[in-house]
Amino acid sequence: MIRILLVDDHAIVREGYRRLIEKHEGIEVVAEAGEAASAYIAFKASKPDVVIADITMPGRGGIDLVRQIRQFDPQARILIFTMHADATYARQTFRAGARGYITKSSPPDTLVAAIRAVYEGRTALCDEINQLIAESRLLDDISPIEALTPREFEILRMILDAKSTHETAAAFNLSPKTIANHHYTIKSKLGVQSDIELVYLCMKHGLVPPVAAPISI
Secondary structure, three states: OEEEEEEOOOOOHHHHHHHHOOOOOEEEEEEEEEOHHHHHHHHHHHHHOOOOOOOOOOOOHHHHHHHHHHHEEEEEEEEEOOOOHHHHHHHHHHHHHOOOEEEEOHHHHHHHHHHHHHHOOOEEOOOHHHHHHHHHHHOOOOOOHHHHHHHHHHHHHHOOOOHHHHHHHHHOOOHHHHHHHHHHHHHEEEEEEEEHHHHHHHHOOOOOOOOOOOOOO
């Protein structure tokens, strides 16, 4: 039996995935969590075979959860299941220690196959992400954002989500001064001087959706 920890911030979404997963013989959801802090506690308590985690959650995201779990258990098998169809997100999750990356637009059978692959120690990618990664390599189109560490990437995501330094510090259990230092390092690595330049750079590379023009009446 493959024992699953399911991490997603929407309870109704978790219920749907639980039903989908448990339709298949040999797989059961043994624990659930709605954000990174409780997911880490649930991982240590339930000792699942595979963690299935979203990226976007309140507070720290799924990428930093991957990093934290792998620090506790280097053998942990983690599958990211997310709406982010983006090669940069996928590379950051693998850099943090994930073994699979599947988008939520994938067919249900893709998720189940990925669970089995990650459980067996193999890498799992959906076709959509495979194609995006292949295209970026072919075109030598590597985003400068990939210079960031997984933790810096997660802090950047909170900056882009307009979270304050104190909110970000609380989410990561770090001091505001440490977060401010990370903020400076992120801008330095990306070669920008201000937060406005940072937002435009991230918009250019797909981390921030473009702002729609106002509709005239």
